[in-house]
Amino acid sequence: MKTSIKLGSIYGIPVKLHFTLIFIVALIAWSVGANVYMIAELLNIPDPDIPLGLESYLLGIAVAVSLFASVFVHELAHSIVSIKSGFPVEEISLWLFGGVSKMEELPTDPNLEIRISAVGPLSSLGIAFGTLAAGLVAPNDILIFLLIYTSFLNFFLAGFNLIPAFPMDGGRILRALLAKRYSYIKATKQASTIGKVFAVIFGVIGLFINVFLVLIAFFIYIAASQESQNVLIDYALSDVPIAKIMTKDVKTIDPDETIAEFMDKVTTHQHTGFPVVTGNKIVGIITLDDAKKIPERGLHTTRVKEVMETDIVCLQPYDDASKAWKTMTKKRIGRFPILYKRELVGIVTRSDIMQAFQIQSELGKYKGEEI
Ligand SMILES: [Zn+2]
Numbered sequence: 001m002k003t004s005i006k007l008g009s010i011y012g013i014p015v016k017l018h019f020t021l022i023f024i025v026a027l028i029a030w031s032v033g034a035n036v037y038m039i040a041e042l043l044n045i046p047d048p049d050i051p052l053g054l055e056s057y058l059l060g061i062a063v064a065v066s067l068f069a070s071v072f073v074h075e076l077a078h079s080i081v082s083i084k085s086g087f088p089v090e091e092i093s094l095w096l097f098g099g100v101s102k103m104e105e106l107p108t109d110p111n112l113e114i115r116i117s118a119v120g121p122l123s124s125l126g127i128a129f130g131t132l133a134a135g136l137v138a139p140n141d142i143l144i145f146l147l148i149y150t151s152f153l154n155f156f157l158a159g160f161n162l163i164p165a166f167p168m169d170g171g172r173i174l175r176a177l178l179a180k181r182y183s184y185i186k187a188t189k190q191a192s193t194i195g196k197v198f199a200v201i202f203g204v205i206g207l208f209i210n211v212f213l214v215l216i217a218f219f220i221y222i223a224a225s226q227e228s229q230n231v232l233i234d235y236a237l238s239d240v241p242i243a244k245i246m247t248k249d250v251k252t253i254d255p256d257e258t259i260a261e262f263m264d265k266v267t268t269h270q271h272t273g274f275p276v277v278t279g280n281k282i283v284g285i286i287t288l289d290d291a292k293k294i295p296e297r298g299l300h301t302t303r304v305k306e307v308m309e310t311d312i313v314c315l316q317p318y319d320d321a322s323k324a325w326k327t328m329t330k331k332r333i334g335r336f337p338i339l340y341k342r343e344l345v346g347i348v349t350r351s352d353i354m355q356a357f358q359i360q361s362e363l364g365k366y367k368g369e370e371i
Contacts, residue, residue: 004093013079018095021068028064033057036145043148049141059142066150068094070127070157075101077123078169082116100167105326108184110176117172121158128154165195167223188231195224230329234322236360237353242324243317245356246338246346252277253286255305259294262286262304275337275344276308282337282344284308314339317346325353 004016032039036056040048050056071094078101079089090102107113128151135147162170171191178187199221206213253262253274265274266288273287286308294302315324315336324336328350338346 004095010076010092011080011083013083013089013101014091015072016091016093018093020095025061025064025068028067029057029060032060032063032149036060039149040141040145043145043152045141045144045148048145050145055142059145062146063149063153066146067153070124070150070154073127074120074124074157074161077119078116081119085112085116087116108179110179113176113179114173117169117176120169121161124154124158124161127151128158163198164191165198165220165224166192166227168195168220171195171224171227185231185235188228192224192228195227196221199224232361233325233353233357236357237321237325240321240356240360241317242315242319242321242338242348243346245321245352246317246348247352248346250275250337250344250347252344253304254278255283255303255308257304258300259291259302259304259307260299262291263299266291273335275347276304277344280343282312282314282339284310285312285335285337287334312337315348316340321348321353321356324348328353 004018007015007017009015033056036050036052036059037048040046040050050059072092075092075094079092082089082101085107087105087107092101107116130151131147131154132151135144135151138144138147161168162173164170164174166172166175171194174194175187175191178190181187182190199217201217202220203214203217206215206217251265251269251271251274253265253276255276255278262274266272273285275282276284276286284305286304290307290309294307313327313331313333313336315327315338317338317340328334328336335347335349337344338348
């Protein structure tokens with residue numbers, strides 16, 4: 001399902017809007033529109049000349065747009081510093097909880113991680129002071145409201161992102177600071193634990209004041225666990241060649257076989273996917289998910305080649321298992337054909353990788369380096 005629309009590109013980075021953004025914009029527009037006098041009082045704008053109704057709701061939409069423009073600048077700042085430091089950024093996406101800059105790889109150099117992480121909150125602070133100054137000299141109450149409120153939101157953005165919990169910038173800064181004293185792996189584990197503690201505290205506070213906070217807490221908890229798991233797996237598998245963990249006796253299927261024959265193979269060999277091969281050449285990969293798209297009556301007439309995935313990613317036997325893990329997570333695929341001199345020599349699945357990780361962590365304990 002397509003859940004985002006591409007808005008355009010900047011510095012070669014695609015900028016995407018996620019559909020959940022509509023809800024938050026509507027929520028902000030409505031809550032600002034309906035409570036404009038109360039907010040004005042909080043912002044210290046006495047007796048504001050803003051008519052309640054269409055004008056106040058339009059002002060609400062303007063606040064929502066300026067909030068997301070601010071989030072965008074924040075993410076763009078991360079992205080620019082990241083690209084300039086040699087770490088490509090895949091995309092910037094704006095969604096329910098703000099923005100995310102998806103990076104292909106994160107730097108492990110603490111100083112670089114601090115620089116990339118800190119520039120976001122710093123840019124939010126910049127916007128906060130800039131809009132505050134502009135708000136103090138703005139000519140009418142609607143503009144004053146918009147600028148001062150934007151300033152307030154940016155102070156909040158800077159502060160919120162500095163919370164020392166993954167995936168907040170503060171969590172990354174904390175990890176980098178810890179990594180200056182301990183190993184990267186230990187620093188990640190500690191930062192992730194601190195992040196989880198924060199998530200639990202937020203969750204409990206959220207139960208009493210705002211359900212939205214519970215959602216954010218849940219999101220932080222998951223992100224903290226994932227971050228540490230990814231780093232651990234990456235570390236544990238970084239010197240394990242794929243050749244060591246791949247299945248060498250690969251069961252394959254011919255592109256001209258039918259889906260019914262594929263289903264038979266699934267039952268016989270208890271694999272959920274097969275490389276599709278003609279001669280010695282791999283031409284695609286077919287999984288149960290592909291086959292499920294075919295209705296019952298088409299099982300004997302549809303050929304494997306009609307439903308197989310042809311855009312396949314292959315790895316080499318001497319690649320690191322951590323590379324297989326990263327590519328798997330990034331492209332959301334469950335198995336890789338392994339080619340040597342263009343010939344299929346094995347296959348690696350997600351469970352092969354998880355098993356190798358288990359073994360590596362057990363071995364690590366014996367060597368005294370706890371993973
Ligand atoms: Zn940030």
